[in-house]
Amino acid sequence: MYSPSVELTRHGVIIHTGGDPEPYEVSDVGDLLHLWHWRLEGVDPEFTLGDLARLVSSAGDLDVLSVLLNTPLHEVLEPAGAEGPNPDWPLRYLEVCNVALPTRYHPDPHHPDVPFQMIADDGSVIAHEAQAVPCGGPLEILIAVSDPDELTGYVEISRVVAPERHGTWGGPYHVMRMLRGCGAAGPGNEPASEEGRYDLFFAAFGELAHLPLRYNADVAFEGRGEDGEDSTGQVAITVGEFLHAVFWGLGFNGSPEQRIAMRDAVGQRHPDFAGNGGHPLLRWSAPWVH
DSSP states (O other), X not given: OOOOEEEEETTEEEEESSSSOEEEOOXXXXXXXXXXXXXXXXXXXXXXXXXXXXXXXXXXXXXXXXXXXXXXXXXXXXXXXXXXXXXXXXXXXXXXXXXXXXEEEEXXXXXXXXXXXXXXXXXXXXXXXXXXXXXXXXXXXXXXXXXXXXXXXXXXXXXXXXOBOOSEXXXXXEEEEEEEEEOOOBGGGBOOOGGGEEEOTXXXXXXXXXXXXXXXXXXXXXXXXXXXXXXXXEOOOBHHHHHHHHHHHHHTTOOHHHHHHHHHHHXXXXXXXXXXXXXXXXXXXXXXXX
C-alpha cells in the first residue's frame, strides 16, 4: 500500500500521493494538520529554518500549534534585539537527528551497585529518602535535605554518599528527535563529523533562521548488535515529528530573549565560555538516561 509523503522546498510544499507530485497550499491550521502524520519524503537542500517558520506562520493559529508542538511559538519566532547571522559561528546547516535512549537498566552481578546513602554526624547511615542538592564551595560536596517533620517542621541536613552504578543500559529504546547545528563538513559536503556538531541551547531563532535545515535518518542503538556492538539503521519521520523536533528544540529552555540573557550571564561568570573558537555554541552531546 502506497504511503503518501511530503517534500519541503523553498517554493512550497510538494505532496506525493502515488501519481505526479503536486503542490500543496497551507493557508490555515487545518491544511497543516492534514499533513501531520504524513511521512517526510525529503527537504530541499536550500530550505532554511526561516522557510519552515514562514510555512508554520501561514497556518495562522499559532496558539493551536503551540499546544501540539509543546512550545510557545509566538515567543520562539519573535526576534530578540539585533539578531542575525553571526559570522563567527561555525554553523553551516541545522539538522533534525535521532537519539536512541535505552530505557532498561541491567545490573552487573559481579560488580554490585552502591546505593544512595545519607550519613549522620556519628557516621551511621540514615535510611530514609531525601533530596540531594549540590553544595557550593571548593569541595563541591553533596548534601541531603529531608522532608520537613510533620510536627516540628524541622528539616534534617546530612552528608551524602553518591550512588554508583556499574551495570549497563539497554533496550527497549525510545527514539527521540532532536535539533542540532552542524559546522565542519567532509568532502562533497557530507554530513558533519561528531567534532562539527553543536548544541543550540543558547542560540535564538533569529540567529539560525538563514541556515539550511535537513533530516538525518541515521540512528544508533547502543550495544544492540552482535557481541555488544552498536547497531545502526535508519528511520523515517513524519511532518509533525519534524516540526516538533525543530520548534521544541528552539523553545524548551526559554524565549530568544531568555536564551541570549542566559548566554550573556554564563559568559560573564565563565570568561572562557566563548573561548572555543570564539563562539558560545556547546559541543553536541546526546542525552542519555544513565
